[in-house]
Amino acid sequence: MRYTRLERNWVMYDVGNSALVLLSTSVVPIYFNAINTGASSAELVTAWANAQTIASLVVALLMPILGSIADFAGNKIKFFIGSFFTGLVLCFAQALPMGALPFLVIYVLCTIGLNSSMTFYDAMLCDITDDERMDAVSSSGYAWGYVGSTIPFMLCLALIFLGPSLLGLETLVCTRLSFVITGIWWLAFTLPLIRTYRQRYAKERRPNQTAASIVAETFVGLKGTVRAILSNRALLVFMIAFFFYIDGVHTVIAMATSYGSALGIDSSQLILALLVTQFVAFPSAIIYGRLAGRVGTLKMITIAVLAYVGIVTFAAFFLQSAVEFWILAILVGLFQGGVQALSRSYFGRLIPKDRANEYYGFFDIFGRYASVMGTLLVSVVTSLTHDPSLGVLSIGILLMLGFVMLVKLSRMPGAAV
Template structure:
C-alpha cells in the first residue's frame, strides 16, 4: 500500500517518539538504578513503578479536557506542538547531572509531555487517512517506529559501551549524552508532520473573548455529553472496558520489563540487547498484524494478542530467572505488542464520530492511562508487601484475563448484530 504524504509524515512521528519510548524502557531504568545507590531491588522496582503511576495518572486527568478543547478546528496541532516541544526540552534536560530524585521528577514531566503528545497524535489518525486504510496506517506507524527507533538506540549503546575507552568519558556521562541523541532524533522526525498536518474534522469555535469563554464552557458540557454517548453505545462501552483491562498488562510489561529484569540480577548488557531484538521482531510483526486484520478482522486479532499476553505474564512470573529467559520474553513481547496497540488505536478510530476524535481519544487515554496506573500500582504494592517482584508481575494476569473475557463478549455482540 502506497502512503499519501500526510500518512507518511504521520507515521514518521512514530519513528521519532519511539526512540524516547525505547530509551525509557531500556537504558533509563538502568541509569536510574545506577544513580540511586544504596536502594534494594524491591525499593528500585517500587520507585520506578510509582514514577510510572504518577505520570500516567496526570495524563489521564488532563487529556479529556484538553482533548475536548483540541477538537475545535485548528486547535489539535497547537496542543500537539506544545506538549511535543516541552517533551523535547525535558528530554535534553535529563542529560544534566542531578540527584536520583530530581532526575525522577524530570523524567516524570518528560513522560507526561511525551504521552500527552501521543494522545493528540493518535487523534490525528482519522484526519490523515480513511477507515479502510486505518488498520494498515496505524500498524505501519508502530512497525516503522520500532525499527526506526533502533538507529539512535544503537548509537546510544555504542556510546555507552565504547565511550569510556574511545572518548575517555565515564559511563554515566556517556549515558547522559544519550538523552541529547534521542531528543534530536525525536525533533527531526516530527518536523514533517508539523509542516503538513491539516485537521479535517473539528468542531466550529466562536471567536473573541466571550467566544473563548463559551468554548471552554461547551468543553465541559461536551464531556458530559460524550460520557452519555459512550454509556449508550454498547459496542464502544464494552470495548473501552476491555481495553482498560487488557492494555494494563501490555503497558505494565513494557514499562517494567527492564526494571524487573535488573531486580532479578540479569546483566544490564543482556537486558538492553534483548530489548533491541524486541524492536526488530516487532517491525514485521506489526505489519503482519495490520494485514491479518484485513483478512480475519481487527477485533479477532486483538483477542489473539491479549491471549498471548496472558501467556507472556505467566512466563515472566514463573520462568524468568536468567538472561536466556529474558531474551525469550523480549521476542514474545515483540511479536504481539505492536499489533495489539496499533489495532486498538485503529479499531477505536473506526467506531467513534470523527469530528469529536480528540475528545473520544481523550477518554480512550483515560482508560489506557488509568489502566497503567492500576497495573504499575498493583506491581508496586504487591512487590512491597511480598518483597517478591515475581508476584508483582503475576498480579496483573488477572486484569488481562478480564480484558480477554470482555473482548470475547464484544465479539459475540457483533456476531449477534450481524
C-alpha cells in the same frame, strides 16, 4: 500499500517518539538504578512503578479536557506542538547531572509531555486517512517506529559501551549524552508532520467565541460524550476491555527492564534483548495489520491479549536469567505492536471523527488508568511480599478480564469485527 505524503509524515512521528520510548524502557531504568545507590531490588522496582503511575495518572486526568478543546478547528496542532516541545525540553534536561529524586521528577514530567503528544497524535489518525486504511496505517506507524527507533538507540549504546574506552568519558556521562541524541532524533522526525498536518474534522467555533466560552462548552460537551459512550454498548464494552488488557501491555513494557535489572541480569543483556524486540515487532506489526483485514481486527486483538497472559505467566515463573529475558523480549515483540496499533484503529472506526480528540482523550483515560492500576498493583504486591515475581504475576488477572470482555464484544450484534 502506497502512502500519501501526510500518512507518511504521520508514520514518521512514531519513528521519532519511539526512540525516546525505547530509551525510557531500557537504558533509563538502569541509569536510575545506578544513581539510586543503596536501594534494595524491591525499593528500585517500587520507585520506578510509582513514577510510571504518577505520569499515567496526570495524563489520564488532563487528556479528556485538553482533547475536547483541541477538537475545535485549528487547535489540534497547537496542543500537539505544545506537548511535544514540553517533552523535548525535558528530554534534554535529563542529560544534566543530578541526584535520583530530581532525575525521577524530570523523567515523570518528560513522560507526561511525551504521552500527551501521543494522544493528540493518535487522534490525528482520523484526519490523515480513511476507515479502510486505518488498520494498515496505524500498524505501519508502530512498525516503522520500532525499527526506526533502533538507529539512535544503537548510537546511544555505542556511546555508552565504547565511550569510556575510546573517548575517556565515564559511563554515566555517556548515558546522559544519549538523551541529547534521542532528543535530536525526535525533533527531526516531528517537523515534517508539523509542517504538513491539517485538521480535517473539527468542532466549529462560533463567531467571536471567547476562550472562556470554549472551556465552558468543553465541560458541557464532555458530559454529552460520556452519555454517548454509555449509550453505545459496543464502544463501552470495548473501552472496558481495553482498560483491562492494555494494562498488561503497558506494564510489561514499563517494568521489564527494571524487573530484569532487579533480578541481577546484566544490563547489556537487557538492552540487547530489548533491541531484538524492536526488530521482531517491525514485521509483526505489519503482518498484524494485514491479518486484521482478512480475519477481523477484533479477533486479532483477542489473540494478542491471550498471548500476553502467557507472556506474563512466563515472566513470573520462569524469568531468572538472560536467556529467559531474551525469550520474553521476542514474545513481546510478536504481539506488542499489533495489539496497540489495532486497538487504536479499531477505536477510531467506532467514534465520530469531528470529536476524535475528545474521544481519544477518554480512550487515553482508560489506557492510562489501566497503566496506573498495573504499575500500582506491581508496586503494592512487591512491597507487601518482597517478591517482584508475584507483582508481575498479579497483572495476569487484569489481562484475563480484558480477554473475557473482548469475547463478550465479539458476540454482540453490530460490533465491527
